[in-house]
Amino acid sequence: MNNIEIERKFLVIGDFKSQATSHTTICQGYLVADAKRTVRIRLRDTKGYITIKGESSADGLQRFEWEKEIEANEAKQLFKLCLPGSLEKVRWIVEFDGHTFEVDEFGGENEGLIMAEVELNSANEKVNLPSWISKEVTGDKRYYNSYLSQNPYKNWKDK
Numbered sequence: 001m002n003n004i005e006i007e008r009k010f011l012v013i014g015d016f017k018s019q020a021t022s023h024t025t026i027c028q029g030y031l032v033a034d035a036k037r038t039v040r041i042r043l044r045d046t047k048g049y050i051t052i053k054g055e056s057s058a059d060g061l062q063r064f065e066w067e068k069e070i071e072a073n074e075a076k077q078l079f080k081l082c083l084p085g086s087l088e089k090v091r092w093i094v095e096f097d098g099h100t101f102e103v104d105e106f107g108g109e110n111e112g113l114i115m116a117e118v119e120l121n122s123a124n125e126k127v128n129l130p131s132w133i134s135k136e137v138t139g140d141k142r143y144y145n146s147y148l149s150q151n152p153y154k155n156w157k158d159k
Contacts, residue, residue, distance in 0.1 A: 004063070009138045010118075013114075016132045019095075021095060025045055025089075026088070026090070028040055028149075029078075037055065039051070039052050042075065043079075044091075048074055049075065050068055050075075051066065056144075059123075087110065087149050088106070088108040096128070100119070102117045112153060113148070116133060
């Protein structure tokens with residue numbers, strides 16, 4: 001069982017929606033959100049999920065991730081136990097040059113933030129970037145969803 005997630009994160013500017021093949025609405029909250037581990041509850045359209053993530057590597061590229069689908073009603077019940085601060089976003093799926101980019105357009109307290117993630121098979125895998133990709137933020141803990149749930153983008157002074 002290999003549950004190591006390898007991904008890079010980027011800020012997004014420009015038109016990506018015209019290249020998207022699908023999108024979904026996500027609401028998520030955290031039962032645990034600290035530097036060593038997170039336990040996330042997610043409602044993605046009509047499906048629920050519980051996800052456990054470990055501490056990120058020093059460069060922010062890799063971390064343990066385990067996810068299990070749960071009933072939507074179970075997710076809704078678990079939201080009641082989550083820490084204050086939840087995330088709302090629309091996730092757009094964009095295929096580009098052999099890679100899948102998940103572009104999150106945040107709403108609510110994080111409105112204005114658009115971020116793309118691309119999962120890799122290895123830490124040194126090369127990936128070509130679409131024109132709408134801006135600054136890389138891999139490893140910048142401010143852009144972790146668990147951080148955003150507690151420190152919303154709208155409150156940042158140095159965006």
